Amino acid sequence: MLPDKQFLIDLAHAKMPFGKYEGRFLIDLPEYYVVWYHSKGFPKGKLGDMLKQVYELKLNGLEDLIRNIKRQYPKK
Template sequence: MHPEDLQRLVTLRMPFGKHAGTLIADLPGPYLAWFAREGFPEGQIGWLLALMHEIDHNGLNELLEPLRHQD
């Protein structure tokens, strides 16, 4: 993981599916858990979804708050 991956979670939006347009960091836990069970997509979006799932599953969402408020 790179520090910029965390920044991407609060700036990139889900490009497809039920929650298209939602920031990756704002995706609901059950949606992330579904990907964990069914398989994450390939590429950067899959990596970011897996990272967000780990953050959410371990209750670490508050770690992203300072990144949301950067200029």
């Protein structure tokens, strides 16, 4: 299932709410950290869904897609 437009806009502006990378945009998390979550298990809820999407984007080299969305749809 493909994510919807609003999910991608929200993802572009989402920041890590806790831990070593607290406050960093999810798309800017180091790849090894997202891979670690993939092997450990993503959190439940929207954060987990977003981290799963970040994993897929990084796996396919598509991080710039989210960075472009962030520029195109500035947070209000």
